[in-house]
Amino acid sequence: MSAETFNIRSKLIGYVLVVQEFTFLCGQVLAALVRPPWYVRDMVLQIDRIGVGSLFIVVLTGMFTGMVLALQGAVQLEPYGATIYVSRLISTSVVRELGPVLAALMIAGRVGSGIASEIASMKVTEQIDALRAEGTDPIQKLATTRLVACVLMIPVLTIITNGIAIFGGWLVARLYLGIDSYFYWTWAFEAIHHRDIILGLVKPAVFGFIIAMVGCYAGFHTKGGTVGVGVSTTQSMVSSSILILASDFLLTKLFMAFP
Amino acid sequence: MVILGGSGSGKTTILRLILGLYRPDQGSIHLAGHDITALRERDLFEIRQQMAMVFQGSALFDSLTVRENVGYRLWEQGRLSDERIDQTVRESLQFVGLEDTIDKMPAELSGGMRKRVGIARALASGAKVLLYDEPTAGLDPINTCTINRLILRLKAKGVTQVVVTHDLETAYRVADRIVMIHKGRIIFEGTPEGLQRSTAPAIRGFIEPGSLSAEREAFPSPDNPLY
Numbered sequence: 001m002s003a004e005t006f007n008i009r010s011k012l013i014g015y016v017l018v019v020q021e022f023t024f025l026c027g028q029v030l031a032a033l034v035r036p037p038w039y040v041r042d043m044v045l046q047i048d049r050i051g052v053g054s055l056f057i058v059v060l061t062g063m064f065t066g067m068v069l070a071l072q073g074a075v076q077l078e079p080y081g082a083t084i085y086v087s088r089l090i091s092t093s094v095v096r097e098l099g100p101v102l103a104a105l106m107i108a109g110r111v112g113s114g115i116a117s118e119i120a121s122m123k124v125t126e127q128i129d130a131l132r133a134e135g136t137d138p139i140q141k142l143a144t145t146r147l148v149a150c151v152l153m154i155p156v157l158t159i160i161t162n163g164i165a166i167f168g169g170w171l172v173a174r175l176y177l178g179i180d181s182y183f184y185w186t187w188a189f190e191a192i193h194h195r196d197i198i199l200g201l202v203k204p205a206v207f208g209f210i211i212a213m214v215g216c217y218a219g220f221h222t223k224g225g226t227v228g229v230g231v232s233t234t235q236s237m238v239s240s241s242i243l244i245l246a247s248d249f250l251l252t253k254l255f256m257a258f259p
Numbered sequence: 260m261v262i263l264g265g266s267g268s269g270k271t272t273i274l275r276l277i278l279g280l281y282r283p284d285q286g287s288i289h290l291a292g293h294d295i296t297a298l299r300e301r302d303l304f305e306i307r308q309q310m311a312m313v314f315q316g317s318a319l320f321d322s323l324t325v326r327e328n329v330g331y332r333l334w335e336q337g338r339l340s341d342e343r344i345d346q347t348v349r350e351s352l353q354f355v356g357l358e359d360t361i362d363k364m365p366a367e368l369s370g371g372m373r374k375r376v377g378i379a380r381a382l383a384s385g386a387k388v389l390l391y392d393e394p395t396a397g398l399d400p401i402n403t404c405t406i407n408r409l410i411l412r413l414k415a416k417g418v419t420q421v422v423v424t425h426d427l428e429t430a431y432r433v434a435d436r437i438v439m440i441h442k443g444r445i446i447f448e449g450t451p452e453g454l455q456r457s458t459a460p461a462i463r464g465f466i467e468p469g470s471l472s473a474e475r476e477a478f479p480s481p482d483n484p485l486y
Contacts, residue, residue: 037335121321129280130318133311134332134384135304 046149062161066168087188090169104207116236119219154208264440311381317373371402
């Protein structure tokens with residue numbers, strides 16, 4: 001076997017091993033969810049950190065997304081004399097796709113990398129070992145609390161992002177495009193169906209799972225010192241962003257398969 | 260008991276094996292009548308309640324105050340009232356002479372103070388066995404002396420302690436029994452006096468690092484002019 005073939009083989013085995021370890025960690029965390037202790041105080045703390053702490057960035061993300069969509073949408077609809085329907089374009093695209101994905105990407109940057117770096121720092125400073133030595137299951141204490149917080153709070157943050165985006169679109173539509181508020185809000189709500197709302201809530205919950213688990217995996221599998229912490233943080237951010245985009249496609253396709 | 264040896268000889272690994280933080284590739288480890296190598300991680304938590312470890316880097320929880328760090332295990336167990344836990348925490352901190360740091364964060368403490376808080380945490384846990392991983396590494400002579408005194412005071416109270424160190428002064432001062440490890444194997448087991456009298460080259464090399472035998476031990480190459 002040539003050195004190059006050996007390298008490719010080792011890399012492939014490495015990737016399979018990562019998937020295996022990640023799946024194993026997910027299983028451990030899900031199993032830990034249903035057995036005590038539940039660390040309610042830590043969960044509330046994480047909900048505050050992840051939910052309230054991310055409020056500002058999702059408000060900004062939503063506001064600018066909605067405003068840009070209104071501007072771009074108006075340019076596309078103007079030749080057909082359909083500028084009045086810009087709110088339909090904004091509400092459907094935001095609720096179905098942009099709101100969940102953009103909010104999740106922003107939260108992955110803030111929360112996912114934060115989870116990874118915090119757990120990674122604990123790993124390299126022996127705090128994870130200290131938890132185990134004290135008789136505490138680190139997965140139960142650190143991973144389940146963050147998973148619950150992400151799965152609960154990211155849908156809430158997405159709803160806020162969606163609302164702010166539609167509001168941002170209204171600002172541009174009203175002040176710049178001169179569209180009547182009544183028409184804007186009527187068409188905005190009329191365009192959203194029950195399916196969109198369900199999809200818009202299922203997606204953030206899945207993204208929350210991805211952000212929490214990728215962050216925890218990167219943190220728990222940190223090797224080396226401070227360099228390892230940096231590598232884990234970067235890996236968490238990159239991996240969760242890719243997984244969010246890939247799972248967004250798969251979820252959309254899945255929902256389309258069941259009309 | 261003191262486990263003595265140079266860097267990389269496997270001392271810390273032994274402590275981690277005892278605590279069940281590492282799983283051995285082969286062989287078995289018996290603790291309080293249990294073969295811990297056969298236990299699952301969740302079952303190990305029960306065994307670990309009987310022990311406490313003072314980590315080399317202290318491993319205090321960054322996000323918790325000194326009070327929360329020291330009383331961590333007691334709060335987790337939930338068997339005692341908050342007042343009783345607070346009292347135990349204060350007593351433990353008093354024992355290591357750091358009662359005035361109770362509301363500080365670990366980042367506000369010096370290296371020596373962190374080590375002492377680590378000892379207080381181990382003490383407050385009520386563990387039957389205390390394990391120390393290089394308790395005096397990186398400390399100045401005064402702090403080293405303080406830590407050694409604390410270990411001796413706990414010894415006088417009848418607490419079983421296993422100290423891993425490469426510091427001869429600490430080993431001679433606190434040990435009833437010394438086990439010396441070299442390249443992953445036990446090369447000496449006995450009293451501090453017995454260690455000092457030993458003529459084995461690896462032991463002499465460790466005790467007198469400037470000696471000829473120590474140089475040969477460190478650089479065992481045939482090209483070495485000392486051969």
